[in-house]
Amino acid sequence: MAKRGPYGKGIERRERILEAALHTIAERGFLATSVAELAEAVGLSQSGLLHYFGSKEELFVAVLRKRDEIGALELGEPTPEVLVRVVRRNTQVPGLIELFTHMQAAAADPHHPAHEYMREHYERGVARFAELLRGMQKTGAVPADIDPEVMATAFMALSDGLQSRWLIDPSLDMEYYLQRCWTQFTGQQFPGT
């Protein structure tokens, strides 16, 4: 994916900015992170940083996209345990969940850059998860009478809700609830348990 010629350098730079921002936000949290701090972390001035993203909100949305991109690579092929792995990974970086939750709230405004992102995020997420479920139905790991789209939508909403609450009360064991719900929902043991 390396670029040549014009813009190549700018694109590289942009990527490095996003990685640094990801790191900073993961570490210090969203609320405690201003554009000026992100700029400092990557060795740019505030206006220098904004040159690449136009606005703070667009920068944050770009960070979310970058995180999805990295996450997709890390997680590899979709398997049943992806659900739990995603949650487990997320609990390592509360700052990013915080970012996501704030952007989710901000996305209610159709003109906010996070709006489009969130729509894509859910569409993609439900489609992938439903596909996984369909595969599992073929092997009997999930009952055939379950509607994959309904279950996928429900579990994404459930994960979101658990994450928001976990941010407020970190003693909440998200994995536990996810697995219990899976079992109850499908009537089958959670795969890999």
Next chain:
Amino acid sequence: MAKRGPYGKGIERRERILEAALHTIAERGFLATSVAELAEAVGLSQSGLLHYFGSKEELFVAVLRKRDEIGALELGEPTPEVLVRVVRRNTQVPGLIELFTHMQAAAADPHHPAHEYMREHYERGVARFAELLRGMQKTGAVPADIDPEVMATAFMALSDGLQSRWLIDPSLDMEYYLQRCWTQFTGQQFPGT
């Protein structure tokens, strides 16, 4: 609950401010509402309003508490359909869901006034819902092998997640998902269907 003597007037006033704020936020949304506008709606100056609540954030949390209070009166005795009734009522006032979602995100900070509110909100909500489920288990409307606390926690998270997503995509039919999940989870028809 009418008060006499000192402070009575102030408390009355505070209540009227909250009702007005509830109305304004429900109508125009959270993002579009500044303290100055809330003050105007109730015929006060900005600083006059802040005198009662100290800060914008505390005012918003007070609005949330007021809404819970009114909601509790409206909904009356807890019955199974409360779940759906709450959701149905909330879709009438997207501005308040927006407020809730923003406060939920802000509550990640332990020093934010919404933090304590949210903890109480969930504790109370789960306790009530679990109590309702226990009652239903006695009549057989819910299988006895379900852990009421787990199911209550899961359904609150599910509702939150669906609401956040509905704000972004209002075509999402929250009632439908809630009912499907209830059926799948309990193996019983949703009460009143």
Next chain:
DNA sequence: GTCTATATCTGGATAGAC
């Protein structure tokens, strides 16, 4: 492209008079 510097705007917070 990227910097420094500055101007402007908005919204929330605060001080002190009445």
Next chain:
DNA sequence: GTCTATCCAGATATAGAC
């Protein structure tokens, strides 16, 4: 308790040097 007036922080925009 309420107002007026002021202040301050943060975001954005722009000018112009390098």
